[in-house]
Amino acid sequence: MNILVYAGDGTSRASVIHTVNSLRSLAGQYYDVMKIDAQGLLSEPWEESTSLLVIPGGRDLPYTRDLRGLANDRIRKYIQLGGRFFGICAGGYYGSDRIVFESGSALMEVRGSRELKLFPGECRGAVYPGFVYDSERGARAVGIELNEKALGQEQLGFRQTKVYFNGGGYFVDAEKYEGTQVLAWYMNEFGQIDSQRLTGNSKLKAAMVSCQIGQGLAILTGVHPEYDAAHMDPNNPDYGPEPNVVTKLTERENERRLFLRSVLCKMGINVASVPTLLHSLPAHPSVTGNSSVSESTMSNGFQELPRITPLYLASLHPYNIKKLTATLMGLANGQGIIKGSNDTFQLVPSPLHPIPDQQIDGFEKRTIYDDKGEDDADLLNAVCKSLVLCPDGPPPLTATPEFNIGQYFEALRSARGPNLEYTFGGSLLYGQVVTSTQTMLDKNFDISQQLPSGLVCNATIQVSGRGRGRNSWISPPGCLQFSMTLRYPIASSAFSNVPSVVFIQYLVALAVVESVCSMPGYEDIPLRLKWPNDIYAEAPLTHPSQANAQAQYGASRGKMIKIGGVLVNSNFGGSEFLLVIGCGVNATNPNPTTSINHLIRNHNQVHGTNLAPLSQETLLANILVKFEQFYEQFLYGTSMPPTPTEASNPQWQQQRQGQIGFKSFEEMYYRRWLHSDVAVTLSTLNPPRQVRIKGVTLDYGLLKTVALDDQGREIPGLEYRLQPDGNSFDMLKGLISQKL
Structure with missing residues (x-):
């Protein structure tokens, strides 16, 4: 809440x-x-x-x-x-x-x-x-x-x-x-x-x-x-x-x-x-001897705006970090500084080298009343961020105490199993405290367009986290948050049958749910999907904020709690889209709503099971592997990536035509989502009309609805289709409204 x-x-x-x-x-x-x-x-x-x-x-x-x-x-x-x-x-x-x-x-x-x-x-x-x-x-x-x-x-x-x-x-x-x-x-x-x-x-x-x-x-x-x-x-x-x-x-x-x-x-x-x-x-400042106190260091009981910490770049395979290092060095000036459209990065050759201070001069010395019109997010974006290259494997745990990169790579290997061709998450850029993983990749297109598809940036705390619309926040510890680059092809003579890119957000959200619920014993963990890209939990009410929601909106509805969401930004470049996929999900934190591990603990209490909680390292690896499986099936009709020869062969494409796209995911998706045959109000019509949700279209991922008469019966042939990014869909109130 x-x-x-x-x-x-x-x-x-x-x-x-x-x-x-x-x-x-x-x-x-x-x-x-x-x-x-x-x-x-x-x-x-x-x-x-x-x-x-x-x-x-x-x-x-x-x-x-x-x-x-x-x-x-x-x-x-x-x-x-x-x-x-x-x-x-x-x-x-x-x-x-x-x-x-x-x-x-x-x-x-x-x-x-x-x-x-x-x-x-x-x-x-x-x-x-x-x-x-x-x-x-x-x-x-x-x-x-x-x-x-x-x-x-x-x-x-x-x-x-x-x-x-x-x-x-x-x-x-x-x-x-x-x-x-x-x-x-x-x-x-x-x-x-x-x-x-x-x-x-x-x-x-x-x-x-x-x-x-x-x-x-x-x-x-x-x-x-x-x-x-x-x-x-x-x-x-x-x-x-x-x-x-x-x-x-x-x-x-x-x-x-x-x-x-x-x-x-x-x-x-x-x-x-x-x-x-x-x-x-x-x-008080008079006690400490400081004449002024910055809003950026409001500690001792206030949630302070934390200091930005170094970013560590590591890869599962040594040759990948070598290629990435060469790419980044090519973007840097003689002092190892890369100036992006939104952020500036200082390359550090290894974790053994000195890491520069990352705070703007004077930022900590401002008081609330020293306002010059700058927004804190703008000031933090201006911080020159240290980007530490890790050519010899993951950095020591003392450098990243909140996320064990070595453990993550082991979990990634385990989740991939025999699928050695998988690449998503094989290169990881991690920072304990960052501005926004999404902003760093999306708003620095001149840099991100040089990065490989499947590179993941994750953080423990984001101080300027980005969501849909105007949403931004300081993320709580325990929230798994990451962004990933993805090169998505545009239909061409060589590759003509490309499904709509709008389904990517659906697949990522589905991958989050299935990464947990497809594990043996975890099938009944109550994770659900809210159209178009939110992750909900059918969870027990454990504190007053949820109890208030239950009292306000009804007992059964009060138990549906949002615990995650997906954001996809796109840039066009040549023959492909460069997507930046952002995802955040409450993994280990029971507040402010609930989390996956809280659901697991509750399941153990109710059913007498002993399911292990999931670490952020394991959960991230599982999500990325599950999404890569879905992505290959969605784009190519096979869970294994095709060879370049296969991908450009029209006959191979024709054989896979009936297997690509979202159709093969319909049953799984509808099993997890919240909306089957739900009646809602389409308020963009004058007067508003009651409609029933029937699913999503397989061409462009539109929400399919059919009109209802005064008795709640479906009116054959009177259908409405709604775009996922053109409407605010408030499932819990049964309301669909056009965004202004």
Whole structure:
């Protein structure tokens, strides 16, 4: 399940960073914390996999402009059906029925109604004077009094604390609205409940409220419980003389974390235990002697942006590494540097040679407020990455402690068996921490076009992982993630009967499932396929994020959990496509959803078996060999690659014509997929129409559907075919919608 943080136009960069990192600190072991923009909220099927949507601080007016209409309708419906919403500062204003901001100010006054109307009254601010856009001049460490009973945290240990404030509002007459609870009130500088500057009947200023919306819950706040003083600049003059804002917040950091934890618990979000949380408290810069702290090193309880580590290039056969070395040296300048379209690589002759530092000068010295407009992904792409050649076999395990390359090659040999002609995965480029395996191969076409078909790049952690659409993430440990180059032929006079390349994504996803389920004893591990390229698990519900999904969407549907997916990018070159196939699957990590090994353990418990868990090395080898078997059958009609003479022989091609393509995989594919005879709604029609899924076409891999009448009967001859990349298919809601 995901926690989505809105990062569209108008959001404060600092607020987004603090929000993302605080949520990763508290809940990152259970959820993927990801950013999303307005287009994503409008067009992507995000609701089903989202446990919490957060609108952080910034400017309310751009939110109003970009999310009006359909996006707001989807957000409110998501909450009504059991979703959770957290609106912080500008997000709190935005979630209210009405907003009044800086009344009487010629430059900053904003007032009007808002569409979400989660809080049924007015949010009025700023509570304290001095606010200036894009500045810390109005920042304060404000006191708040907590409603421990409403938070469900009577044993919190404190009733008052201080948190960051900069321009937030209060929720007028909050106590009078049904379904609304006040979670915290503002206090004045004397430590008293602040009742100044009030109008209406209320005597207290509500700093944070919770609002019951249908089956869901929205929490709106005028203060910033997500701000961690350890990642603020204590030398900023806007914070005032000592004891300044940062000092005051630092003194209450323990309480801030516990308070934010209680807010997330109120929303049913699974969070770190209190001992774990308190043990991970960071040291403040004033203690360590550092005057500023980089967002790239937010450790001590935050999921930091890890340092990029060296890449190691090794091959199963020595002659392959020699050929690769010659190819790469031909691309490098005199200093051994290869400049690609997106990345720069420094060749290192062997693991025994010194490896240069891979951090950009000054990157670690930036604070959140040193924003020059660069995105972290852009900065990391600019890092010159060390590419270590391994001519004498795999590097020592001390160089790659999270992935044993030698063990992987042994597993590859074992999985191939007598198929000595197989090549996929025979050359491996591994990095413990990389930007994105997909980006490095796909966005450096000038380099990747020189690489052999079947070269695999894998990593333990990706800090800019790529998925379909706008999806990007920091991948959790235990997720097997890899990308592979594949040269796919284009139909020609010499090779005329080439199946559609669109099926490659289907075959890779099928290979992931079959690499496990075809093993003796593992046949009943509940892995399934979701069209067009996702891998799902029919898994037991083991923690609240999954239980929420079960309650929201029904018991049987709540058990279907996404654990992997496939992404295929293509470039055209001469007589072939250069494909970069990306795949990620939860292999050993039980969170944030579940994993293959978790399914195996559960199978052992239920059935009394003793199936061994799969290492990432073994799983990767099995997937690649299974995919190569499928690929050869799909392209040539045989599980063994043809000789060059056979491949160019028209008579040989004619003999294989009935055996190539996707037809030979239909039975296996449909046995694993989730959609046979499922009724869904085709919402691109006006009015929307109910259709039943019948399969995929054998020519271009389109989804075949037949229309249903009002009684749910099929209408002969009225069929619709849908492209896999032109539609968002939300299987769990029974909805197919055209992407914008």
